[in-house]
Amino acid sequence: MEWETVIGLEVHAQLATKSKIFSGSSTAFGSEPNTQASALDLAMPGTLPVPNEQAYRYAIMFGLAIDADIAKTSVFERKNYFYPDLPKAYQTTQLEKPIVGAGHVEIELADGTKKSIRIHHAHLEEDAGKSLHEDFHGMSGIDLNRAGTPLVEIVSEPDIRNAEEAVAFAKKLHSIVTSLGICDGEMSQGSMRFDVNISVRRPGEEFGTRTETKNLNSFRFMEDCIALEVERQIDLIEDGGKVVQETRLYNGDTKQARSMRSKEEANDYRYFPCPDLLPVVLDNDYIESIRQTLPELPDARHDRFMEQYGLSSYDANILSGDANMAQFFETAAKASGDTKLTANWIMGELSARLNAEDQSIKHSPVNAEQLAGMITRLVDGTISSKMAKQVFEAMWNGDGNADEIIEAKGLKQVSDSGAIEAMVDEVIANSDKQVDNYRNADESKRPKMLGYFVGQIMKASKGQANPQQVNEILLKKLNDLI
Amino acid sequence: MTHSIKDNPITDKKAMHQKTIADIIAGLNAGEFTSVEITQHYLNRIKQLDGTYNSFITVNEESALAQAEAADKRRAEGDAPALCGVPIAHKDIFCTNGVRTSCGSKMLDNFVPPYDATVVENFANAGAVVLGKTNMDEFAMGSSNETSFYGPVKNPWDTNTVPGGSSGGSAAAVAAHLTPGATATDTGGSIRQPAALCGITGLKPTYGRVSRWGMIAFASSLDQGGPMARTAEDCALLLNVMASFDPKDSTSIDREVPDYTANLNQPLDGLKVGIPKEYFEEGLNPGTEQAVHDALAELEKQGATLVSISLPHTKLAVPAYYVIAPAEASANLSRFDGVRYGHRCEDPKDLRDMYMRTRAEGFGDEVKRRILVGAYCLSAGYYDAYYRKAQQVRRLIKQDFVDAFEQVDVIMGPTSPSPAFEFGAKGDDPVAMYLEDIYTIATNLAGLPGMSVPCGLVDDKPVGLQIIGNYFDESRMLNVAHQFQQVTDWHQQAPTGIDVEGAE
Amino acid sequence: MTIERTDIEKLAELARIELNEATIAETTQSIADVLALVDQLQAADTEGVEPMAHPTDAVQRLRADEVTETNHREAFQAIAPATEAGLYLVPKVID
Numbered sequence A: 001m002e003w004e005t006v007i008g009l010e011v012h013a014q015l016a017t018k019s020k021i022f023s024g025s026s027t028a029f030g031s032e033p034n035t036q037a038s039a040l041d042l043a044m045p046g047t048l049p050v051p052n053e054q055a056y057r058y059a060i061m062f063g064l065a066i067d068a069d070i071a072k073t074s075v076f077e078r079k080n081y082f083y084p085d086l087p088k089a090y091q092t093t094q095l096e097k098p099i100v101g102a103g104h105v106e107i108e109l110a111d112g113t114k115k116s117i118r119i120h121h122a123h124l125e126e127d128a129g130k131s132l133h134e135d136f137h138g139m140s141g142i143d144l145n146r147a148g149t150p151l152v153e154i155v156s157e158p159d160i161r162n163a164e165e166a167v168a169f170a171k172k173l174h175s176i177v178t179s180l181g182i183c184d185g186e187m188s189q190g191s192m193r194f195d196v197n198i199s200v201r202r203p204g205e206e207f208g209t210r211t212e213t214k215n216l217n218s219f220r221f222m223e224d225c226i227a228l229e230v231e232r233q234i235d236l237i238e239d240g241g242k243v244v245q246e247t248r249l250y251n252g253d254t255k256q257a258r259s260m261r262s263k264e265e266a267n268d269y270r271y272f273p274c275p276d277l278l279p280v281v282l283d284n285d286y287i288e289s290i291r292q293t294l295p296e297l298p299d300a301r302h303d304r305f306m307e308q309y310g311l312s313s314y315d316a317n318i319l320s321g322d323a324n325m326a327q328f329f330e331t332a333a334k335a336s337g338d339t340k341l342t343a344n345w346i347m348g349e350l351s352a353r354l355n356a357e358d359q360s361i362k363h364s365p366v367n368a369e370q371l372a373g374m375i376t377r378l379v380d381g382t383i384s385s386k387m388a389k390q391v392f393e394a395m396w397n398g399d400g401n402a403d404e405i406i407e408a409k410g411l412k413q414v415s416d417s418g419a420i421e422a423m424v425d426e427v428i429a430n431s432d433k434q435v436d437n438y439r440n441a442d443e444s445k446r447p448k449m450l451g452y453f454v455g456q457i458m459k460a461s462k463g464q465a466n467p468q469q470v471n472e473i474l475l476k477k478l479n480d481l482i
Numbered sequence B: 001m002t003h004s005i006k007d008n009p010i011t012d013k014k015a016m017h018q019k020t021i022a023d024i025i026a027g028l029n030a031g032e033f034t035s036v037e038i039t040q041h042y043l044n045r046i047k048q049l050d051g052t053y054n055s056f057i058t059v060n061e062e063s064a065l066a067q068a069e070a071a072d073k074r075r076a077e078g079d080a081p082a083l084c085g086v087p088i089a090h091k092d093i094f095c096t097n098g099v100r101t102s103c104g105s106k107m108l109d110n111f112v113p114p115y116d117a118t119v120v121e122n123f124a125n126a127g128a129v130v131l132g133k134t135n136m137d138e139f140a141m142g143s144s145n146e147t148s149f150y151g152p153v154k155n156p157w158d159t160n161t162v163p164g165g166s167s168g169g170s171a172a173a174v175a176a177h178l179t180p181g182a183t184a185t186d187t188g189g190s191i192r193q194p195a196a197l198c199g200i201t202g203l204k205p206t207y208g209r210v211s212r213w214g215m216i217a218f219a220s221s222l223d224q225g226g227p228m229a230r231t232a233e234d235c236a237l238l239l240n241v242m243a244s245f246d247p248k249d250s251t252s253i254d255r256e257v258p259d260y261t262a263n264l265n266q267p268l269d270g271l272k273v274g275i276p277k278e279y280f281e282e283g284l285n286p287g288t289e290q291a292v293h294d295a296l297a298e299l300e301k302q303g304a305t306l307v308s309i310s311l312p313h314t315k316l317a318v319p320a321y322y323v324i325a326p327a328e329a330s331a332n333l334s335r336f337d338g339v340r341y342g343h344r345c346e347d348p349k350d351l352r353d354m355y356m357r358t359r360a361e362g363f364g365d366e367v368k369r370r371i372l373v374g375a376y377c378l379s380a381g382y383y384d385a386y387y388r389k390a391q392q393v394r395r396l397i398k399q400d401f402v403d404a405f406e407q408v409d410v411i412m413g414p415t416s417p418s419p420a421f422e423f424g425a426k427g428d429d430p431v432a433m434y435l436e437d438i439y440t441i442a443t444n445l446a447g448l449p450g451m452s453v454p455c456g457l458v459d460d461k462p463v464g465l466q467i468i469g470n471y472f473d474e475s476r477m478l479n480v481a482h483q484f485q486q487v488t489d490w491h492q493q494a495p496t497g498i499d500v501e502g503a504e
Numbered sequence C: 001m002t003i004e005r006t007d008i009e010k011l012a013e014l015a016r017i018e019l020n021e022a023t024i025a026e027t028t029q030s031i032a033d034v035l036a037l038v039d040q041l042q043a044a045d046t047e048g049v050e051p052m053a054h055p056t057d058a059v060q061r062l063r064a065d066e067v068t069e070t071n072h073r074e075a076f077q078a079i080a081p082a083t084e085a086g087l088y089l090v091p092k093v094i095d
Helices: A053-065 A163-180 A219-238 A284-291 A298-309 A313-321 A323-336 A339-356 A368-379 A385-396 A402-409 A417-429 A432-440 A443-460 A467-481 B011-016 B021-030 B035-053 B061-076 B118-125 B168-175 B192-198 B232-242 B286-301 B314-335 B351-362 B365-378 B384-404 B430-437 B441-446 B474-487 C005-014 C021-043 C073-077
Strands: A004-014 A077-080 A090-093 A103-108 A114-126 A130-136 A139-143 A150-156 A192-201 A211-216 A246-251 A256-262 B056-059 B087-091 B129-134 B181-186 B201-204 B224-229 B272-276 B305-309 B410-414 B450-458 B461-469 C087-091
Touching: A004 A163, A004 A219, A053 A114, A053 A150, A053 A163, A053 A284, A077 B314, A090 A114, A103 A163, A114 A163, A130 C087, A150 A163, A163 A192, A163 A219, A163 A298, A163 A313, A163 A323, A192 A219, A211 A219, A219 A246, A219 A256, A298 A313, A298 A323, A313 A323, A313 A339, A323 A339, A323 A368, A339 A368, A339 A385, A368 A385, A368 A402, A385 A402, A417 A443, A417 A467, A432 A443, A432 A467, A443 A467, B011 B035, B021 B035, B021 B232, B035 B056, B035 B061, B035 B087, B035 B129, B035 B168, B056 B168, B061 B129, B087 B118, B087 B168, B118 B129, B118 B232, B129 B168, B168 B181, B168 B192, B168 B224, B181 B201, B181 B232, B192 B201, B192 B450, B192 B461, B201 B232, B201 B474, B224 B232, B232 B450, B232 B474, B272 B286, B286 B305, B286 B410, B286 B450, B286 B461, B286 B474, B314 B365, B314 B384, B314 B430, B314 B441, B314 C021, B351 C087, B365 B384, B365 C005, B365 C021, B384 B441, B384 C021, B410 B474, B430 C021, B450 B474, B461 B474, C005 C021
Parallel strands: A211 A246, B087 B129, B087 B181, B272 B305, B272 B410
Antiparallel strands: A004 A150, A004 A192, A077 A090, A103 A114, A114 A150, A130 A139, A139 C087, A192 A211, A246 A256, B056 B129, B181 B224, B201 B224, B201 B450, B410 B461, B450 B461
């Protein structure tokens, strides 16, 4: 019998503010532990929060981008639980009156199908610190630099039906927040984290009991984790068992998941409005002024890429999805002047290398100008496609830009027609037998026989002859002999 | 313990502690004495007398003298801010950079803040000299000062009785003339009730008037700092410094601070005084009632009109408060977990054990009780019946006052149902203790300013008259209190036993 | 609303306060007394009354996004129960 998977996502995106949501501490990543934890971040007695306006602006930008209502009055509440990385033992978050109301996000699947995923709401909250699990004489170390970093938590409706949709949705959110510039999207640094609620049911039946797998920080992990959890739930039910509502942890390295806590052990969070903070009241003018500042969004950019660069919908999707990717493409295409070739190199060689090394395009060792420089030499015939791969490899390894590498490695292809003609003549002169065969062969078989001559010429030129010119001149000269 | 005033060659200096803050400023300005002299005088008195009253947790002898010296220097240079060289004391709830701030709790017995509360900063900027940190009920939870980790404060009027709470240390220190003025805080009556029981003047300003930054939170939507002194005029001088708009406190109100001494001498002609009938019902000590009536009659003589009013939801104030305050406190006090500062239990066997024992050891019974009550009122299934309901009642209580202030300028009644009671009298019965604040709690719920001024003695124990004002109407309240103090001398009465020999 | 020992135990767990076995009955009773006091609220007619979280009608101010804090780790950790390598130490955290 068939099973249907039901998935809902809760996505935490760190907002790209300079300072924290309630204090003037820096949010910079990677500093020495606890050097960015102020008295407030450490929950010292008597300290009080004052909210960061930029965090509100960013949350509102997200809301406007997903066509959601922006709350005129939003309220912070306290969510109470004890954990060493939560210094106040409550998280300041929004529950009853979140800043962003219901909205929707459109996704496109590989087969071109489009689907709308509803967003229940999105709210502002503060991030927790980190517990470091290295051993300090049997103790754990707590770093509170991250505590108080602003987050927008985006909560979807359970509209997602499989891992592909989940990943497409997650990627679309990534694309929206990076395009808006409200989140740097650095998944490996935890800038975006995904909690996945999964249940299975027979089509048409009520929702099944769901589990929540927390803190996934890569699209691949999400895909693998969903497959694993769906399989676990189906096996469990088919074996006569029951899914228990619980929180689970997935380890992307071992590809294994385990239960963290069941609902029975779940906290009673005792939410209530934070008395240290007042309601935030916004008017229409304020919200409209933010709408005016919205940059181009992924859907609009996708359509523009198709029109402006003549890309297929599929290619446009890949190139416009990630804001950094889109910027890379546009910069490189403009500089190289060859849109199609630029698109192919980005989606081919560059993406493959980035994926293999788990690197984002923002941190690509080959930048857009470098790639364009290489493509320019490919287009003007200085190098062949084969040489281009060598040049790319050298650029990736930090050997400089294309022209420097071409020069240093002596990779210039010979496009001097006189020189090529001389080489062709010499090869023909030394290949009487092959020329005879060619002359006597059926016309339809002749193209296949060219390979021998080309090979000999390229060998003579040490691989540097322009293959296109070689082909043209060779053909002309052989045909003259017929 | 009693002392009598004997002939003494240093009578002038003995008189020093009888001076009001206004007198001290005048004396310093006139060069009659220096800040170092008066500071040393108070430090000596604290040394000699506070063993009896226990009103201070920490005395800053060295830094106080250094501040006094600096103040004298500033004055000599012609740069004397408002309270230059005037000694005061801070309730041990205000964080003081480099000086232990315990909040009356074992939990913070070792806590030395690396920052100052805004209130502390304001007094430092005004040139005040800080004698020390005063005793208080643990985390400001109490009405008798019996919950302090540092032992109870004794009421200078009768050391067998409580000074009230939670600002009992500040109240007793002012009453015993160990400081001319002190800071305090009021969440449900913690300035006004001890002021009444110790026979001094205390003012809780409008919510948002005084910054809460660096003031250790009990119940954030109710807590408000304010001054305690012997006279209304002194309270005005202290409030001038204490009140400020503070961008670091989201609930601080951005509104100009007036000169609270400017209107003290306005006549009371035409003043309409609301007398809520609910404040004179059962449970009120007859002696207290008589003293309050006499005070009201005195004000009538000065031209005030008494208007009978009703605050119909008065009876619900204590129940609403004991949901809202514990609920907020239960979250506010969660940060005391033994991780970053304060007490941590010995050899925790795991994380849970560290939390459970640290908090069991660090908090006293009343604090624990309120945390548990607060957790209950917010827990799943009870939120609507308790917390939400209390918030709705809070609005009804506020509306009572809003309606009343349509008709009257100020509201008056008793501060506390009876004079000071003996230690242990309500110790086993939290509910009886909670009813001590029956007349003061509603103003905290509404965020209104309230003050207590001495208005009589019952069995040689002081009684307080409560004056409740409209929002930001502190100037008028101080004016009324000052005018009352021009024609009465209750505020000049002092307990016996506070004058000692040899205070050089 | 009656409250029993098990309720108190649950609350103590939520609030992370170890109960004293010797006084747990007393604690339960005193909390029951307080709840009896606050139960007087149930008699109030609050139909249609908007809950009030703050005494004034003020609204929140927002601050500009500026880094105003500097590193005071040394001063902050000088008053901490246990630190090492700039970290606060706690008994092993197990997820």
